[in-house]
Amino acid sequence: MNRDGTGVVGRPPGAGAQAGQLDSLSATVPPLAGPGRNGTGARVPGSVDRVPGPVPSVGRVPGRMPPAGQVVVTGIGVCAPPVDRPAVDVAWFDVRSQLGRRGYKYLPAACQYLLVAGRHALDDAGDCLDGAAEEQRGVVVGTNNGVAALHDEQDRTVIAEHAGELSPVTAPFGAVNVLTSRLSMEHGFKGISLTLTSPLVAGLESVQVGARAFAAGRSALLLAGAMEQAVPAPEAAAPEEGAVVFVLEPPEQAAARGATGYGRCAVRTLLLPPHGLGAGPARRRSAAVLREAALALGADQVPVYALLDDSPVSELVAGAVPAAVGPVRDAGPPAAGSLTPMLRLADRLRTADGDSLLVTAAGTGNVAMVRIWRTAGSTRRSAGC
Amino acid sequence: MTGVAITGLGVVTCHGSGTRALWDAMMAAPVTDPGPVPDPYANMDVPVVQGVPDAHLPAESQALARTSRLALTAVDEALADAGLPPGGAATARSRIGLALGTCMGDAGLHEQWRADGGKPVARFTSALGVASEIADRLGPVSVATTISNACAAGGFALGAAADLVRSGEADVVLAVGADAYSRVMLACFNRMGAVDPVRCRPFDLHRRGTSFGEAAGALVVESAEHARARGATVHAVLEGSGWTCDAYHLTAPEPEGTQIIRAMRAALDATGTDGDRIGCVLPHGTGTQLNDVVESRALNEVLGADVPLYSLKALIGHTGGAAASVAAVAAALILRHRTVPPNVPIAQQDPECRVWLPQGLTTPLGSDRIMVNGYAFGGNNVSLVLAGAGG
Numbered sequence: 006m007n008r009d010g011t012g013v014v015g016r017p018p019g020a021g022a023q024a025g026q027l028d029s030l031s032a033t034v035p036p037l038a039g040p041g042r043n044g045t046g047a048r049v050p051g052s053v054d055r056v057p058g059p060v061p062s063v064g065r066v067p068g069r070m071p072p073a074g075q076v077v078v079t080g081i082g083v084c085a086p087p088v089d090r091p092a093v094d095v096a097w098f099d100v101r102s103q104l105g106r107r108g109y110k111y112l113p114a115a116c117q118y119l120l121v122a123g124r125h126a127l128d129d130a131g132d133c134l135d136g137a138a139e140e141q142r143g144v145v146v147g148t149n150n151g152v153a154a155l156h157d158e159q160d161r162t163v164i165a166e167h168a169g170e171l172s173p174v175t176a177p178f179g180a181v182n183v184l185t186s187r188l189s190m191e192h193g194f195k196g197i198s199l200t201l202t203s204p205l206v207a208g209l210e211s212v213q214v215g216a217r218a219f220a221a222g223r224s225a226l227l228l229a230g231a232m233e234q235a236v237p238a239p240e241a242a243a244p245e246e247g248a249v250v251f252v253l254e255p256p257e258q259a260a261a262r263g264a265t266g267y268g269r270c271a272v273r274t275l276l277l278p279p280h281g282l283g284a285g286p287a288r289r290r291s292a293a294v295l296r297e298a299a300l301a302l303g304a305d306q307v308p309v310y311a312l313l314d315d316s317p318v319s320e321l322v323a324g325a326v327p328a329a330v331g332p333v334r335d336a337g338p339p340a341a342g343s344l345t346p347m348l349r350l351a352d353r354l355r356t357a358d359g360d361s362l363l364v365t366a367a368g369t370g371n372v373a374m375v376r377i378w379r380t381a382g383s384t385r386r387s388a389g390c
Numbered sequence: 391m392t393g394v395a396i397t398g399l400g401v402v403t404c405h406g407s408g409t410r411a412l413w414d415a416m417m418a419a420p421v422t423d424p425g426p427v428p429d430p431y432a433n434m435d436v437p438v439v440q441g442v443p444d445a446h447l448p449a450e451s452q453a454l455a456r457t458s459r460l461a462l463t464a465v466d467e468a469l470a471d472a473g474l475p476p477g478g479a480a481t482a483r484s485r486i487g488l489a490l491g492t493c494m495g496d497a498g499l500h501e502q503w504r505a506d507g508g509k510p511v512a513r514f515t516s517a518l519g520v521a522s523e524i525a526d527r528l529g530p531v532s533v534a535t536t537i538s539n540a541c542a543a544g545g546f547a548l549g550a551a552a553d554l555v556r557s558g559e560a561d562v563v564l565a566v567g568a569d570a571y572s573r574v575m576l577a578c579f580n581r582m583g584a585v586d587p588v589r590c591r592p593f594d595l596h597r598r599g600t601s602f603g604e605a606a607g608a609l610v611v612e613s614a615e616h617a618r619a620r621g622a623t624v625h626a627v628l629e630g631s632g633w634t635c636d637a638y639h640l641t642a643p644e645p646e647g648t649q650i651i652r653a654m655r656a657a658l659d660a661t662g663t664d665g666d667r668i669g670c671v672l673p674h675g676t677g678t679q680l681n682d683v684v685e686s687r688a689l690n691e692v693l694g695a696d697v698p699l700y701s702l703k704a705l706i707g708h709t710g711g712a713a714a715s716v717a718a719v720a721a722a723l724i725l726r727h728r729t730v731p732p733n734v735p736i737a738q739q740d741p742e743c744r745v746w747l748p749q750g751l752t753t754p755l756g757s758d759r760i761m762v763n764g765y766a767f768g769g770n771n772v773s774l775v776l777a778g779a780g781g
Contacts, residue, residue, distance in 0.1 A: 006409075007762065014535070030549075032497075039480035056432050056704055068559045070553065071557065072557045072558055072559060073557055073741060075497055075557065098626075103416075116700045126548070132597050139632070139637075139650065143635070144635070149516045149518060150516065153500075153516075153517075155499065156574045157500070157504065160500075160501055160504050160573060160574050161578065162503060163431065163433050163573060163574070163577045163781045164431045164504060164505060165435065166433065166435070167434065168433060168434035168435070168576075168578075168580040168581050169434075169435070169580075169581065171577060171578065171581040173581060173582070176578040176579075176581040176582050177577075177578070177640045177641045177767060179574055179575050179577075179578035179583070180493055180538075180540035180541075180575070180766070180767045180768070181540075181768050181780050182493075182538055182539045182540045182543075182766060182768050182770060183540070183641075183768045184634065185768065186640065186641065186767070186768025186769060186770060189635045189637045189768070189769075190637045190638065190639075191638075192637075193637050194635065194637055195633065195635050195636070195637045195649055195652075196633075196634070196635065197537075197633045197634070198768065198769070198770050199537055199539060199546065199633075199770075200538045200539055201535060201536060201537060201538070202492075202495070202516070202518040202536045202538040203518070203521065203534065203535065203536045204516045204518065204522075206520055206719075207536070210535060213535075214535060214550075217486075217550075217557060217559075219429060220557055221556070223633055237509070238509040238739065239432065240483075241509060242511075272532070273532050274533035274535065275530065275531060275532060275533065275534065276488060276525045276530070276531035277525060277530050277531075278523070278525045278526045278527075278528070278529055278530065279522050279525065279526065280526050281525075281526055281529065286482075286529075287529050287530065290482065290529060290530050291530040294530045298532075314418035320398055334422035342516075350590055350678065357608075360444075367465070367517050369515075369516075369522045370521075370525050370526075371522075371534070
């Protein structure tokens with residue numbers, strides 16, 4: 006077609022390298038002369054850079070973007086079953102009373118929980134929207150099993166019957182990001198909308214990604230959270246049900262509107278080779294990376310709380326994270342998804358002795374650490390459903 | 391040079407494994423029909439996909455689930471291309487990051503359980519553990535993220551990878567997009583009437599939806615300083631990425647394209663240049679009715695109608711979370727050769743899509759910058775601008 010889309014364009018004179026003329030056209034950057042670069046790498050503002058990183062680094066790219074640092078949590082919304090109710094018992098949640106009579110009934114349950122938690126979080130944060138245009142408001146949500154039950158149901162229908170028997174109202178939710186986007190739609194947030202799915206840590210990762218989005222200038226206000234629905238095989242994994250949403254703001258922006266929030270957070274995520282943690286170099290390097298990350302977040306300054314499973318990854322984490330302020334405190338076992346670590350983070354932010362480091366790890370190799378600096382004297386209690 | 395250096399490329403599509411296979415296919419521009427899925431339980435009207443033949447995948451990865459297998463095929467090539475072999479000294483000295491984009495991950499694992507009539511034997515595992523397989527290859531990863539923004543996931547992953555380098559959180563980041571055939575996803579698209587029974591025909595007047603393919607794309611990104619320090623070859627530079635959300639509809643794009651225009655402009659703004667400097671666009675272009683029209687209008691608004699488009703999905707199908715990653719690899723190859731390959735022929739261009747789709751012959755790359763677009767259900771939009779290694 007030509008440029009008007011109405012015909013075929015002939016080959017312009019001199020056009021076109023042939024397929025054989027390949028690799029010689031790349032540019033080679035000559036090596037730097039002189040000594041190597043400074044090796045400090047990224048550092049969380051406010052922390053003490055006590056131990057150099059285990060490997061040399063050229064550090065931050067000059068003038069491009071500050072490192073992802075701390076965020077202020079100015080609102081918390083929780084939608085989760087009471088602790089004494091099993092997650093698979095869905096009687097705790099009534100969509101009509103929580104969200105309204107129209108437009109929500111056929112959403113996947115995880116999406117319903119997310120919308121409720123999002124409302125609570127925004128209500129809790131007060132006038133947070135005033136300082137951020139709708140293009141600067143974003144959503145980042147972690148999930149592992151937000152549509153696992155739906156996929157299970159859909160797949161069994163296809164296997165036993167036909168795709169034509171699928172519900173047309175749930176077919177769009179084959180892609181899990183549509184649940185997150187529904188939260189963007191609910192509040193007209195036109196900045197970033199990201200769905201993260203790293204096993205176990207996706208919720209905490211949403212806080213880290215949020216901090217990075219602030220640093221990159223991609224957002225000025227974020228809803229960050231986790232949503233889960235009970236997995237279709239509860240006998241094979243501890244099910245989770247519910248959602249947590251935080252309102253995140255850059256510290257300077259929160260301060261400008263006089264909001265102190267619950268506290269500040271900084272998150273690191275790591276990924277260890279889950280099948281390579283024998284007694285070799287990978288284990289030593291993994292331990293070094295873990296220790297460096299933990300110390301950079303102040304593991305030797307505050308109590309350490311841990312959600313660890315029975316995997317070799319968790320065993321390594323438990324041994325590598327220094328805990329100078331008393332023994333590592335058990336924050337309970339993780340479950341099948343990304344919700345439990347976020348619920349624990351919400352707990353820490355609302356607890357008087359909340360200053361701490363929360364660590365979680367899973368057999369998949371995923372590790373997350375979140376440092377919490379709780380706002381002194383805060384007595385806020387967030388809303389729940 | 392500004393931006394983030396791309397020093398390693400890897401790819402696998404229905405046309406084979408490796409950047410050479412992709413480039414050869416791009417230059418040949420064959421009309422490739424999707425084939426029936428090897429799945430007796432795919433009870434749906436259009437059970438077809440442009441799959442990756444097993445012959446194109448390493449035999450030693452046979453035990454892996456399919457998306458992981460595709461991802462590692464591309465990862466291995468990209469690492470070798472970058473001079474960062476797993477376990478090598480250069481790899482061990484660097485703080486490695488990983489940004490993975492996938493829509494369905496290894497959903498095939500769960501689908502196999504169900505086809506076998508049951509549930510997981512022991513422990514339920516998420517289908518989204520592809521990154522773990524990559525970590526087993528890489529060793530400890532200093533920072534990792536998995537983004538599942540459906541059909542734009544790979545584009546967001548590449549933008550996120552650049553952010554990790556720009557912020558100094560990692561020295562080298564592997565940006566990967568991967569997706570394999572998923573019975574659930576193909577069934578959902580069938581149910582929505584969004585699968586073209588012929589093939590993927592973006593911008594064709596007679597298009598009837600999209601048609602899926604399997605693929606993975608991998609790019610190694612690092613700062614120019616880090617690349618220079620280790621003597622790496624720079625293939626291209628990622629100069630900018632723009633991320634927006636329509637916040638409009640679960641599946642349909644906002645008809646005015648306001649937010650996809652904003653994503654394009656944000657990516658351009660990061661380059662410090664204007665649209666006149668874009669020499670080619672790899673559009674999202676899925677073959678769905680409204681998406682192609684809205685994207686065409688948005689391109690007209692931002693870049694005019696004189697920029698050649700290279701419509702990759704017509705060649706390899708819609709590869710889901712891999713799509714924008716593979717498109718970025720293809721963009722780097724176009725920059726390398728300074729040539730826009732001929733598009734796979736379409737029968738009749740939709741007059742509502744007033745874009746330039748060169749067919750039949752190659753077109754010289756007029757300017758050393760290429761835009762890559764990726765859009766997803768939920769109105770998640772990403773635009774990327776890649777430049778030649780000269781900057």
